[in-house]
Amino acid sequence: MSVRADAPPATGYQERTVTVWQGRVRMRVLSKGRGPALVFFHGPWGLTWDPFLDRLAESFTVHAPEHPGTTPDAHDDVYHLDGLWDLVLCYDELLEALGIRQAAFVGHSFGGMVACEVAAAYPERARRLAMIAPLGFWRDPDRIVNWMMLEPGVLRAHIFRDPDGEAARRMFPRAEAQDAATTDARVRLMWAMGTTGKFIWPIPDKGLKKRIHRVKAPTLLVWGREDRLVPAVYAEEFTRRLPNARVELVSDGGHAPHLEQTETIAATIRDFLNQ
Amino acid sequence: MKISAFHLMPYRDLPADFEQRYESVWVTPPWWELADARRVGQYYNWTLDELTYAAKCGFDGVCTNEHHQNAYGFMPSPNLMGSVLARATNGSNVAIVQMGATLPTSNPPLRVAEEYAMLDCISGGRLVAGLPLGSPMDVNLCYGITPMEHRERYREAVELTLKAWQAREIFSWNGRYFQLATVNLWPRPIQQPHPPVWIPGSGSISTFDFAVEHDVCYCFLSYSGAKSAKTMMDGYWRVVEQKGRDLNPYRAGFLQLVVVAENDARAEEKYARHVEYFYHKCLHVPGMWFSPPGNQDYRSLVATLSNPVRRAENPKNLRYRDFVEKGFVIAGSPATVRDRLKEEVIKSLRVGNLMVLLQIGSMPHELALENIELFGREVLPGLRGVWEDEGWENRWWPERLRQRATPMTAGVAAGGA
Numbered sequence: 075m076s077v078r079a080d081a082p083p084a085t086g087y088q089e090r091t092v093t094v095w096q097g098r099v100r101m102r103v104l105s106k107g108r109g110p111a112l113v114f115f116h117g118p119w120g121l122t123w124d125p126f127l128d129r130l131a132e133s134f135t136v137h138a139p140e141h142p143g144t145t146p147d148a149h150d151d152v153y154h155l156d157g158l159w160d161l162v163l164c165y166d167e168l169l170e171a172l173g174i175r176q177a178a179f180v181g182h183s184f185g186g187m188v189a190c191e192v193a194a195a196y197p198e199r200a201r202r203l204a205m206i207a208p209l210g211f212w213r214d215p216d217r218i219v220n221w222m223m224l225e226p227g228v229l230r231a232h233i234f235r236d237p238d239g240e241a242a243r244r245m246f247p248r249a250e251a252q253d254a255a256t257t258d259a260r261v262r263l264m265w266a267m268g269t270t271g272k273f274i275w276p277i278p279d280k281g282l283k284k285r286i287h288r289v290k291a292p293t294l295l296v297w298g299r300e301d302r303l304v305p306a307v308y309a310e311e312f313t314r315r316l317p318n319a320r321v322e323l324v325s326d327g328g329h330a331p332h333l334e335q336t337e338t339i340a341a342t343i344r345d346f347l348n349q
Numbered sequence: 350m351k352i353s354a355f356h357l358m359p360y361r362d363l364p365a366d367f368e369q370r371y372e373s374v375w376v377t378p379p380w381w382e383l384a385d386a387r388r389v390g391q392y393y394n395w396t397l398d399e400l401t402y403a404a405k406c407g408f409d410g411v412c413t414n415e416h417h418q419n420a421y422g423f424m425p426s427p428n429l430m431g432s433v434l435a436r437a438t439n440g441s442n443v444a445i446v447q448m449g450a451t452l453p454t455s456n457p458p459l460r461v462a463e464e465y466a467m468l469d470c471i472s473g474g475r476l477v478a479g480l481p482l483g484s485p486m487d488v489n490l491c492y493g494i495t496p497m498e499h500r501e502r503y504r505e506a507v508e509l510t511l512k513a514w515q516a517r518e519i520f521s522w523n524g525r526y527f528q529l530a531t532v533n534l535w536p537r538p539i540q541q542p543h544p545p546v547w548i549p550g551s552g553s554i555s556t557f558d559f560a561v562e563h564d565v566c567y568c569f570l571s572y573s574g575a576k577s578a579k580t581m582m583d584g585y586w587r588v589v590e591q592k593g594r595d596l597n598p599y600r601a602g603f604l605q606l607v608v609v610a611e612n613d614a615r616a617e618e619k620y621a622r623h624v625e626y627f628y629h630k631c632l633h634v635p636g637m638w639f640s641p642p643g644n645q646d647y648r649s650l651v652a653t654l655s656n657p658v659r660r661a662e663n664p665k666n667l668r669y670r671d672f673v674e675k676g677f678v679i680a681g682s683p684a685t686v687r688d689r690l691k692e693e694v695i696k697s698l699r700v701g702n703l704m705v706l707l708q709i710g711s712m713p714h715e716l717a718l719e720n721i722e723l724f725g726r727e728v729l730p731g732l733r734g735v736w737e738d739e740g741w742e743n744r745w746w747p748e749r750l751r752q753r754a755t756p757m758t759a760g761v762a763a764g765g766a
Contacts, residue, residue, distance in 0.1 A: 149647040152497070156525070222642050223490070225635070260654050261647075268497055268643025268650075275495040275643075 087123055087131075091145065094167035099155065100148040101168055103139045107131030110201075111177035112347065113169070114138040115185030115192075117330070118221065119233075119245055120266035126332045129340035133348065134178065139168055141185075143269030144262075152269045158191060158280050161273055165192045169199060178347045179291070182206045182332065183304070184270045190282060190312075193289045200291040204343045207297055207304050207329050210286075211311040212279035218304050220276070222267050232302045233329045241333035286315045293319035294346040296339060298327025350695065350735045351746055353410030353446050354403035354721065355604055355704040357422030358396045358430075359631050360384060361711045368633040368665065375419040375486045375634045383420065395714040397430065401437045402718055403707070406725030409750070410444035410477065412704055414549075415451045416484070417491040421631040426450075428464040435472035442750050445472050446704075448549055448568070449479025453499055454492040457527050458506035462513045462534055469538035475747050478544040479568070480507055482556065486634065489641050497643035502526045504559070514543040545745040547602060547702070552581040553649060557588045564594065566702060566745035568602030572632065572664075574676030575694040578603065582698040598736050599701030599743040605694055606678040607705045609723040613681035619716060620709070621669035624678050627710030628664040678709075683727030690728070695735050701743060703732070 087106035094101065104123055112134035114127060121140050130136050142164060143152030155161055165188065169177070179200045181189030186208025193200035212218065221229055230237040230246050247259035274280060293316050297306040309321045322342055324331040332339040363383065364370070371378055400411040411434050413427040424430050428450055435445045445468055450461040461480075469476040482503045488494045494502065505524050512520065512532075519533040538544050546565040550556035560567035567585055571578050582601065589600060608624065610616035645653060664677070672678045679689045694700060707724060708717035743751055 153501070222496075223635075223637050225637055257654050261651050264642045264650055264654070265647060266642075268641075271641075271643050272495055272497040275489070275497075276493040 086128075091148075092139070092168050092171045094164050094171065095151075095154055095160075099142050099151045099164055100145055101139050101142060101164070102145040102148075103137050103168070103172065105135065105137045107133070107135045109134045110347075111174050112136045113174065113177045113179050113189075115179065115181035115189045116141065117183035117185050118267050118270040120144050120262055122244060124241075124244065124333060124336075126336045126340055129336060130180070130344065133344050137172060137174070137177070139165075141188075141266070141270055143272075144266050149265060152272060155272075158273050161188065162191050162195045166196055166199070175199070176201050178202045178204070180204045180206075180343060180347075181208060183329065184209055184274065184278075186210070187274075187278065187282065190286060190289065193291055194282070194285040195288070197288055197290040200289070202293075202347050202349075203289065203291040204294045204296065204346055205312070206332050206339070207301055208295070208308075208312070209274060209278040209304060210280075210282040211308055212277050213307070213311070216305050216307050218278060219302070221303055222271050222275075235298070235300060235326060235328040235334055239334065241330065244333075283311075283315070286312070289316060291318075292346075292349070294343065295319060295321045296324060296331060296342065297321060298324045298329060298331040300326060301329045303329040350701060350703065350733050350737075351409040351444075351599075351743060352703045352705065352729055352732060353412050353444065354400055354408045355412040355414075355448070355706045356396050356400055356708055357414065357416075357631075357706065358392060358424050359422050359627070359708075359710060360389075360420035361392060361713065362388065363420060363626070363630050363711075367630045371633070373634050373638070374421045374631055375416075376490045376638070377418075378420050389423075393430075395717070396424075396708070397433050397437070399708055399714070399717050399721060400430075400434055403721045403725065404434075404438045404441055404443040406722055407729055408443065408721075408725060409746075410446040411438070412446040412448045412479075414448045414479075415454075415481070415487070417454075417487045419486070428461075428468060431468050432471060435468050435475070438475075439471075439473065442475075444475050444477050444747050444750055446477040446547070447479050448547065448570075448704075449481055451481055451483035451487060452506035452510065453483055453488050453494050453502045455506075457529060458509060459513055459529065459532065459534070461506075462510045463536075465510075465544065466514065466534060466536045466538045469540055469544050470536050474539035474544075474749055476538065476540065476544040477547055477745070477747065479547045479549055480510070480565075481549045484639075485641050485644050486638050489644065490638060495643070496641040498526070499644055500555070500646070507563070511543060511546075514538055540747060545747065547745060549602075552578075552584075553645075554584070554588075554652070555646065555649060557585050558592075561585075561588050561592045561594055561600075566600055566602055568604070568702065568704070569698075570604045572604075572606065572628070572677060574605070574678070575603070575698055576676045578698060582700075586699060596699070597701070597741045597744070598699045598739075599741060599745050601698065601700045602702035602704060603694060603698055603700040604704045604706060605690065606709055607686060607690070607707060607724060607728075608678060608680045608709065608720055609683055609686050609728060610680075611682065613685055616680045616682070617669060617673075620680065620712070620720075623710045623712040623716075624669050624672055624680075625710075628667065628672060628677070631710055632664060683723065683731075686724070687728045687731045691732060691735060695732065701736055701741065702745065 186205035
């Protein structure tokens with residue numbers, strides 16, 4: 075394992091690349107803020123430093139690692155991981171390299187599932203666990219739409235309550251544009267879905283139900299009532315297995331409420347993590 | 350030149366408004382609303398009859414292929430069909446071209462190695478072993494294989510298959526996707542060291558490399574005709590040259606839709622609606638389904654998104670005459686068809702192994718037989734000698750069939766259905 079630190083860029087977060095998995099997997103970590111350690115696990119559409127993370131950074135030292143394969147110039151590193159077990163071990167090595175023994179875990183969607191898996195494998199590592207619309211379970215009557223197979227316009231409308239809003243525009247390249255930056259954004263989005271999809275295809279239930287009982291951290295679930303990707307009924311799958319969990323339903327929230335109702339959700343999560 | 354009859358086995362009676370009413374012909378078409386098992390039984394038998402008839406009409410090979418959960422072409426097990434054909438054509442010089450069983454969806458893929466060996470034994474050494482990667486719809490959406498693992502699984506399975514056919518000793522396979530402690534294939538194929546291998550593809554650069562490195566025949570399975578395939582196939586031949594292989598035209602295969610009639614006008618009368626049915630209904634699939642995230646490696650993804658080939662024309666906006674004019678379908682009198690195939694397809698793309706699709710979309714059985722018969726009688730003889738003067742050997746054809754031989758039953762070809 076090795077850590078390479080770069081000068082903090084103008085945006086205010088520090089950037090460094092951590093190498094794990096016998097030197098084969100490079101993960102860039104964006105860090106900012108002061109206070110107790112918080113690790114943020116991003117969703118299937120890649121990591122973007124956004125106002126939500128800025129809010130959390132006011133109270134915590136936020137570390138946001140990039141899922142293997144989504145770090146620039148390390149695209150093929152993901153091929154060194156064969157499954158979820160390998161991925162969880164990578165995160166353990168990453169925390170070790172960052173010198174973080176214990177932290178608050180926050181995860182969104184796919185990242186919520188990963189945070190929960192890491193907390194189940196290493197119960198001492200998670201001080202508190204906040205998951206926003208996490209994956210991890212499957213109910214036949216409430217099938218989760220395979221977002222990887224949706225046309226971009228349809229996908230936007232599945233993630234966001236307002237598909238034309240600022241948060242949606244930050245994540246999705248403009249449909250009609252053909253410039254180099256837009257192409258990069260398209261590649262980035264597709265590759266993020268491919269590299270995260272590797273661990274959950276074709277059904278995002280990879281056995282969390284067998285392991286989740288190991289989680290010791292008090293848990294908060296944040297779920298948009300109008301989530302069109304992972305319906306809010308999935309919160310029950312977590313709460314009935316975790317004695318110390320509660321649910322915060324967000325009225326008018328979609329699959330990314332922290333990006334559309336940033337102030338409210340950031341405050342809810344901050345208050346929970348500070349308890 | 351080797352010319353084989355290809356068959357998809359489509360559902361021939363989809364409703365007229367199919368493409369307006371349903372999301373896709375693949376993966377999600379509702380069986381209970383659209384299909385009838387007795388009718389499907391009839392289709393399978395017609396398909397076998399049509400291919401057997403092609404064998405009698407002088408075609409060099411008969412081709413089947415694997416697809417799942419669709420009305421476009423549903424032979425989920427091409428080897429079941431291939432075994433009937435192998436048996437029915439025994440005593441003839443027709444190759445059984447399996448295009449073929451899909452390795453990534455067979456677990457362990459040794460199953461394909463075994464069944465191909467069976468087919469080679471049953472047919473007396475007439476098998477061509479197609480080893481397709483499989484479409485994303487079949488492999489990722491219907492059979493649940495992770496898109497990012499699709500190509501890795503395939504490559505490992507190809508190596509395992511080739512070794513299982515040839516190894517003199519029992520071996521163990523400790524692979525990434527497959528672990529087998531004792532591999533000792535029974536039966537082994539008759540053809541030594543193994544049956545000729547064809548790799549079908551749709552133009553991806555990494556498949557060119559793979560095919561040329563393994564010294565196998567690369568087959569471009571296209572429904573858009575030779576004009577749009579030209580750039581792609583030129584790219585393939587550049588790879589062949591760069592890697593120091595000879596320019597043997599039998600390294601390349603190509604699939605072409607063909608309809609033949611007494612004259613060009615009659616061809617339109619007889620076939621137009623079946624061709625339109627094929628392009629409008631049988632290819633009705635959401636674009637995203639062809640490239641799930643992760644299915645293309647990073648390099649190919651960047652290449653595809655950076656140079657969006659001008660969006661291929663939506664075939665739903667085209668009609669019969671457009672398809673013919675653009676060469677998606679080669680249609681008309683025997684002379685028209687022969688000349689276009691020779692110049693636009695065989696010579697222009699440098700193809701030694703031509704496959705022709707003669708039952709298209711809703712085309713009924715009798716008309717399919719007419720098309721097969723006329724092609725066999727009036728077109729095929731005029732194409733057979735195309736590469737002969739250059740003296741190439743078709744090393745990707747069963748050895749005992751490489752010499753041109755007489756059709757299975759002389760005289761039948763002229764006798765019609």
